[in-house]
Amino acid sequence: MRRFLVKRLWHAALTLFVMITGMFFMFRLLPGDPTATVISPALYPKAQAALKVQFGLDQPLWIQYFIYLKNLTVFDFGVSFHTLRPVAGEIGNRMVNTLVLILPSMIFAYFLGALVGAYMAWRRGSKAEGLLVLLATALQSTPVFWLGMLAILFFSLKLDLFPVGHIVSPGKFPQATWQMYFSLDFLHHLALPFMVNVAYQFCFPFLLMRSTMLSTIGEDYIELARMKGVPENKILYHHAMRNSLLPLATTLPMILGWAVAGSVVIETVFSWPGLGLLMVEAVGRSDYPVVQASFLLIAVLTVGGTLLADLMYGLLDPRISYN
Amino acid sequence: QGEKVPPVDFLTWPAAKYQHYYETSSYIADGWRELGLEVNLNPEPFPNPMLGKWFSEHDFDVVMSVLSGAPYRMEPDFFTNAQFNSAHSAPGDWNVGEFADERVDELGEKQLAIYDADARRDVILELQEVLYDLQPEAVIGSAISTTAINTDNLEIPGYVPAPDGLRSIWNQLEMVSLTGQAVKMGQTIDQASFNPLAANIAEDFNNLSLIYDRLIELGPDGKPRNRLASNIKIVDETTIDVTLREGHTFSDGNPLTAEDVKFSFDYFKEWEAAYYKKYLEHLDEVIIQDDGTIRFKLTEAYAPFILHTLGQVFIVPKHVWGSVIEDTGISKPQEFRNTNPIGSGPYSLNYWKEGQEIYFTRRADHFMKPKSDLLFVIFGSAEVVGAALKKGDIDVSLQPLVPTVVGEFEAQENLKIFRTYPNGYMSARYKASGEVFKHKALRQAATAAIPYEKIVDEVLGGDATRSASSIVPINAFWHNDSLPLPEYDIEKAKKILVDAGFTWDENGALHFPE
Amino acid sequence: MANNQKEVLLEIKNLDAHYNVDGQPVSALQDVNFAIQKGERVGLVGESGCGKSTLLKAIMGVLAPNAQITRGAIKLREVDLLQASQEQRRQSRWNDIAMITQSALNALNPVHKIGDQIIEAIQSHRDVDKQQARARATELFELVGVPPQRLDDFPHQFSGGMRQRAVIAMALALSPEIVLADEPTTALDVIVQDQIFERLDLLQKEQAFSMILVTHDLALVVESCSRIIVMYAGMIVEKGPTHEVVRRPFHPYTAGLRYAIPDPSAEYEPISIPGAPPDLSQQIKGCRFAPRCPLATSKCELEMPPLVSSLASDAARQTRCHHADQMDQLRDRFHDQSFWQTAKTTS
């Protein structure tokens, strides 16, 4: 176990390191001058040079790289080219906003998807199952931004039930940021993107759970449980679902990182001031310290999530012994 | 028959994000095709690499130039001499078309040295005339931006038609909230920085000018008005004396003195604050004459100094910035976050929820007499801003409304529409040093082959003002209104070409004169 | 119980069952009839796919969803299980009839402890608390010869033999009257197989349950079952007291099976039966074994032989063959591979 952990941590660290390096050089070596917008070509040449010095872009590349690495060790991600503020602070807030949107909806969607998926597999062949599978696939096939637009069109504009976007009503911003997350107004704003995200995220766990369940149901131990006279609903939850949950539960941590990355579109539609929106804006402005740090954050989430998934696997499946 | 005119590389904006600009260029291209030109629209992603091709590489035959208006750009030098003086053709400078003409250069230099507005005006008008003839660019006009306020919650009794409309400090000072709360204004761009040395986008300067005072503030009419200055005296071509308003204080209660003014100018220059570099170029020295008078010594005569330098540099408190490097351990003042800015302006920053809201509390004791608190709300898209305004969530949309929805907003009882005539403009900027448009006749013909009316009607929804000059009519004092508006006249265009010896082959393709 | 008169515990009557595969019925069981008496051990042999597991699952009432019983009755002490309600059947499972499944590796849920799986079986039927159930599980493990402290192990931590024992322990948890064993030792080595059968013999003596032993291995049946049922392609082709059936098979298939097993004491070489079992999704009119049978005649192809007593002296000795009466003369020829080669399908 300890060996496994050390090995996995080492892999994770290596992965992150390569990503950091790759990202750093990607921005600087690929065609297209990222400084072109930070340092607007519309500025006078002298002003441009001054800005270059200000951002440390006048140094040789490898020195920039080592400075970057050195700063990373103390969690200094550099300064945003756009706002000139430390990137960490820039991202932190946005990340929280993204997480309050993504995390609950993902967990809820997973929960719902797993339950419904399991139940539908249990009732395989029924009309309801066919319909739900079709619906889930169609939802999965729908661009989420379009789904969001329709939701706004219908729920916000037609029915006037929810705000069209943003995170709180203008002027209702409480003094302390954390208070916002507990305000009714915030929940009111959260509702619609939350629902859209749930609808979208629901498909994957639903379909996955259903298909794993279908193969689990054919397993001999389900048959034995039935022979033992174990009541049906107990077979469903204690045996079938417990086993089918494995692949699903273990994808959750990994998917989470991806969901944060994928929040770009949903945040755009709902003007949700989260990390996704920030990333797109930052890419548009070539604010690569911000982009790099966001990517790093997501990579840490994903790599960490994968690690967690592997550990969870061991926890949930006694057959895994980490040797 | 001469060489065939090579295909025209028309650098333009991506259709997706900058629809109007792209469409305008596409209408222009259609017009030119009728002249027998082959035109390739080359939409490049904005800002990158489009800005690079536009400003650094000058990689185009013609570029769809869209320059935004801003109060300081009312200064006549900006859209004339700065853009067309051959000395400014280096990469990164404003003469992107590498246009060169002796007469233009000469007139341009001349107006810079004239402090007397009327005398300078004559030169500027002449300069416009020369440019009109040489056509370094085809001016299309400027789009009117339409915004709206919610009259249930807001009144603007002293509204003035400034080129930046509701964003203008003059109008924001006049906003009176009827709800007793702050005036809620929706926009899509967050503040980048409250550090005046680091700021470089328009919205940043707008909000900074709420917090910090300048010596001069540009009036809505484009003329300078005193702000911290109570009097300005041109002593000679290179010496300007400014008398300071008395008894004013910073928001932390410390008095604002001549020391602070000198400190600010010296400080911005010393630390090479990027944006101000150009404007501080000609400043030689700041001398405190006495408690209330500051003398500015210039290296050479520079007429825009009043507007561009005195009207742009923010006066920051020496007691804060003087020690900011030592206090915070940063290496240059540009790195200072300044989240709790101390200024002498009519408002002070109450809070800033990054990416979400910015709240300004009015300083009742300020000489500019702000009427209400201001709350800027940042939305993700213009669409949402509009929707929020209609629903009454916000009082003002700072985001221009799309022409097609204006009617819808107008129809709503409690909304009032404001049309703003900005001083920016759109043009097809020729690369005058390039193979195609080095021919004056071709530039003139091309200018006559642009379907102006269609563009205004169909692309800009009728909400645009045409102009013959790069100084647009809203900048009334400097604008040369004697120049006739160019018209779409394909016959006239062809005639210009024929006269200059251009010919067409059997496919209708245009050929250079022999 | 007091007297020697054996009572019939389980009776299968005229059972027909099929699977639906792509809308086609696959006849898996046809006209199955037999009865089990208290305390006896019956061997059920036949080639792979002949319906042995289907029969056991039908008795347990856990047939796959695409299976359907179209006819017949399964009577447990005169109660027809096929008529019982879902809940009644659930109650009856494991309580009355328990099963040792074909592959113990897959039959144990990999994520639950073995002890818990036994406890679950007990608690599904008895109103006992966990302690009591666990005590019973401990007792069972001792019974089958596994150290009780290993109740807290997971299935993958057991060897094949131990797993099989655990499944046996589970089957005995509620002291059922009938135990169905579906190839309990096929996957195991001979020595382990022997150990398990030794244990089973012991337990059966102690607990007096009846047992159906399903296997491919005729030798195993010969050694451990008093009666034998031979199945071929979903039908019972022969049944009777084991030793008699093996010594004197009346069905060519039984003879084939018998001589396909190497017998170190005999002089013949083992034979193989040419061809393969029929495709059960096709309608078969005649004897299902006819295509592989050296005795087959046109009658065999057209007419399904009934399962009838083949020996006047013993009603329990039954065979499904038109030519059973010839077997006494021909039996010796079945040792001979070339005789088999005369069957129709041989290429």
Add this chain to the structure above:
Amino acid sequence: MLLDVQDLAKHYVLGEGFSNLFGLSNPQKIRAVDGVSLRLQPGEVLGLVGESGCGKSTLARILVGLESPSSGALLFNGNDIAEDIKSNRKLFHQKVQMIFQDPYGSLNPQHTIEEIVTRPLIYQRLGLSKAELRERAIAALNDAEMMPAERYLNKFPHELSGGQRQRVCIARALVLQPDLIVADEPISMLDVSIKWSIVRLLKRLVKERNIGLIYITHDLSSVPAICDKLAIMYLGRVVESGLCDDIFKHATHPYTQALLAASPNPNPDIRRGRPNISGVIPNASDIPAGCRFHPRCPNAQPQCEMEQPAERHKGYHRAECHFAFDAKTEVTNRA
């Protein structure tokens, strides 16, 4: 001598490698094959019998060159196999073929029978034309009693019965005309009713072509029908070997005796006694000291715990037991 195996061993070491740099693991040594000697003449069938996990398959994989031994010598036609493989792997594989236990798993499900049978020729880069390939495939299938072969050429493995599949495996092994065939439990997954046709086929091929066959099984009862010689393996070693008849009639190692006793007998007139060994085969990573069988041996003496028995023999009949061929431990099997 077709095959001469001398003191062959295969040890797997688990948990070595990079992570061991941190000293976090203690490598585990699995002695899968632990000193095996065998000899085989052309035209002979050697049976290799033992409980699961005793190393039969490992030995087989070494014999066909799928794995290399940790130590010991392997002479094939008098040449060292290791050398053979090094100098010309392809040629070696032409001469030694293997038949696997699972007739489904050893056929590529995506290939037709023709492809399966011709692939060896293609891999050998023999430069045969399409027609020649087909011809040889048909010949091999005919040899494996798949008749008429043409009918099967375009079928896929899943369209065949288990017995037919195993014949295809045999045809694939034959197509290169090998000198030695190693068959690892070739009939254990087949139905009783067809097992013997496969066994007979193998036996016929060995005799007709004068090739060697190593027949691996865990089922002693199938051995007399095919094997000439027999080797009993226990935990990576051959504990008893000799002529088939000798062993069946005069098994001398207690393990062989137990194996014989444990096999059920189909003859109702014979009652066998139960073997009196206990426990299960230990793990190959944890082989008992002394005689490796002693923990389960009914005759174990203190000496057995201490020292590894030397080989004893009586003619061709050999056994590794301290008491082999002693009159008092010898059990004469039922005749």
Add this chain to the structure above:
Amino acid sequence: MLRTFLNFFSIVWRSTAGKISLIVFTICMSLAVLGPIAAPFGPTERVYDATGNLVRLAPPSWDHWLGTTLLGRDVWSQMLWGARPALTIGLLTALGTVVIGVNVGLLAGYLGGAVDSFLMRLTDIFLGLPFLPFIIVLLSLTGQNIWTIILAMMAVMWRSTARIVRAEVLSLRERQFIAAARTTGASDFDIIYREVAPNVMPFALVGITFALAWAIITEASIGFLGFGDPNVVSWGSIIYDAYASQMMYRAPWWVVPPGIAIMILVTSVYFMGRAYEEVVNPRIKQAV
């Protein structure tokens, strides 16, 4: 290879859902091929009425089945033109993705050892990348046209296929027919590409369908975020156009059709993949 493809269609055709999706997909394909010919107007052509006025924001009518856009473009024509980029990008990306993924998976899974470690670390790195933002970055750096979009998507998407294929190869590697091939003298190359590869083809095909579905949606998302090819009208860019013109809630005929088209196309692709998957391999789970 061809066999597997034909097999794919015949298997898909077997189930009802598969049949319907195959028909829908074929219709979309033919739209992509014929669309530009059938389209009444060009993708950016402005439509004027008899009096010379721009026909802007016209609701659906007989002349304009799906109405017109703010700048007087025929939405129906744009839909027809937009099918081609959606499918070209989708198909090429899916193909490229699978070719890379399958090869990486094959090599890593079969060769094992250092090759495997290296390739899997590489895969881990790509798995850690935020999918959409990364593609956007690539596009903003390398320019935005169909080919860079395809390359950028390919650069990220191969990772899932590689993982799935590798896992499968790991289990295939232990199958006896591989050992059988080795004992007949097959080289590593022979084994990888002649023995193992045919067996991962079903995975590759399922991979293609999932990658196709993903690519189409991603292309739309890229278009929606304004990073699409500025010279190409695609379904995603139509939605973006409406969005950027602030017409998304005012001109439903403009926004709804591209969304529905994407939904129908992608659904049919998913269903084809699933119909195939259910038959060939119940083990293939949803491509993660």
